[in-house]
Amino acid sequence: MNARRGPSLTRHLLAWVLGALVLVWATFIAFGYQTGEQEADELTDGHLASVSALLMPLAPRGLTPQVVLPPTQSPHELKAHDYQRSISVVLWDSAGRVLARTGDAPLPPFTAPDGFATLQLGDPPQPWRAFSRWDEQRGNRLTVLLSQRERDELAADIAGQVVEPGLWLLPVVALVLGLAIHRGLRPLRRLAQQVHALDTQEAQKIEDPVRFQELAANVDAINRLVERYHAALTRERALANEFAHELRTPLASLALQARSAREAPPGPARQEALGRLEEDALRAGEVLAHLLALARASRAELHEAAQPVDLDALARRVVSEFAPHAHAGGRELGLSSPGPFPLSGHPVLLELALRNLVQNALAHTPRGTQVEVELDPAARALQVADDGQQHAGPPGEATPPLQPLRLGLGHRVVEKVAALHGATFEPEVALPDARRAWRIRFAAG
Incomplete structure (x- = not known):
């Protein structure tokens, strides 16, 4: 029967990698676009300053007075470069009279601040980027203007050129990453096939x-x-x-x-x-x-999972439950323990094994037998001992019949529980004074 198909690990890894990549890519695009606009603004401002530095030595003799080129008469056929902009120039004397004017920009105020400024000119008002300066003798004032719209178009064009590689790079990287992840997970798929074939x-x-x-x-x-x-x-x-x-x-x-x-x-x-x-x-x-x-x-x-168990507390509970039954059958049941006996195991199974040993000892020994549960934490041992051989009758006297079925199966249960806890089961160990014991010895630690 085929296992239920779940989500693909390849698609899961690819989604996380692409998510991180898109986050980095979006950050790159945002910063790249912002950087492109800043560089375009600095470029146009530098262009305005360069034009003013070029024209100022020619003023006022080298400029044609009062030449105004409206937009419909602008020589657009001469704009053969993407970064070529329409520049307007206005030249004043020290009294504020216009000496020369070229370009399609509205006439700016003579009192505009020196340096770079964004002016609202025309009707309705439109933003224009301006750079104003005086000559060294402060006899002439020159203002160079550029439409803010053209300036923004140039900034958008430069910013777009900056971020354009990232637009086609993302799908290419996504495809390459997908192929790389798929190839890198090939050993895992091969391992899954081997596991299915086990x-x-x-x-x-x-x-x-x-x-x-x-x-x-x-x-x-x-x-x-x-x-x-x-x-x-x-x-x-x-x-x-x-x-x-x-x-x-x-x-x-x-x-x-x-x-x-x-x-x-x-x-x-x-x-x-x-x-x-x-x-x-x-x-x-x-x-x-x-x-x-x-x-x-x-x-x-x-x-x-195993859990902490105290064999001393467990043995006391089992002995207290079987003591009345042992007394009614003419046998004595006791406990010999120096104190806590901690170990890691399964309390239900350990109690089951101890109950089997106690029950077998009570069921297969004659009346008058002393049965004792003995714990030795130092030796990591638990045993159920009895002196039933001392109370056995003469060879010709009838004794309680042993039941191999109950003894055999009960001991198999004890062996199973002992093996589960990394312990060994030692049946019918001879003790001094004609005593015998059934012992479980746990591993050290």
């Missing part, structure tokens, strides 16, 4: 080497996950086969005892058949309970 049933790993550290870390994580999954799957298969074998016997016995109870006449035979029927039902129920416990342990191994 067969977890056969513990297949990704064997092809990768050149990049980031992908190598992902490959290691995937291979470790495959190992864990295959190991868990192998254990579950073995346990399922064992449970199927163990469950087959009580189920077959249930059917047989049910038929015997139905066909037997009222009396001891029927009561015996009903008793066996009840016993087989309990055995089948216990197998199912252990199966559910192992399923819970497997789920915790794959999905749940």
Whole structure:
């Protein structure tokens, strides 16, 4: 079954890169346009000042008096350059009389300030950029004018020339970035194909080497996950086969005892058949309970995170719950612990394992047995010990029958929980004074 298709990582990266690029590009365009306008303004102001410096030595002899060229008579055919502007010149004497005038600009006031100024001239008023100066003897005053409209057109033209490369550069860069990102993500797509081709049933790993550290870390994580999954799957298969074998016997016995109870006449035979029927039902129920416990342990191994646990508090709670049952069966249940026993694990599973050990000890020892839960934080060990061998009867005396089914499956649950916590399970360890113990030893730290 194909996985649900999500957003494309290539398009996601390209969108972020292009977003950053557009932001930088827009900033560049804005500053470029502003810089172009400033340079155009400085260019036209310099042009006005240059014209005034050129014409002032010729005043008043070199200028034709009172020559005014209206716009309709301007020699536009001579404007062969984009940056050529229509300049107007006005020359006054020291008394304010116009000595010479050329261009289509309205006559500016004689009292206009020296230097650069923007004047409102004509009817209706229009802005004109002007530069005014006196000669060295202050006998003549010269004003050079340029229409603000032409000045703005020149600024817009220069600014446009500055930003024009950015207008076609953005799509080119976007295309190149898209191709580069698509090519750069090829190893990731190849890795995804290898992951899809994995067969977890056969513990297949990704064997092809990768050149990049980031992908190598992902490959290691995937291979470790495959190992864990295959190991868990192998254990579950073995346990399922064992449970199927163990469950087959009580189920077959249930059917047989049910038929015997139905066909037997009222009396001891029927009561015996009903008793066996009840016993087989309990055995089948216990197998199912252990199966559910192992399923819970497997789920915790794959999905749940470990958390801090105090085995001392956990053991006290379990012992307090089983103490009345132990006393009623003629056995004593106690706890030997020096204090807190902290570790990192799954409290539900640890409690399940301890309950199995305590329950097995109480169910398979004779009356008068002392059962004790012993904790040793220094040795990182938890054990359930009993002195049942001291209370065993003579060889010919009947003893409570052991039930291999319950002992075997219960211990498999304990082994599973111990392995999940990086611990080892040691069954039936011989202790001094004819005692024996079932021990879980945790790794140091």
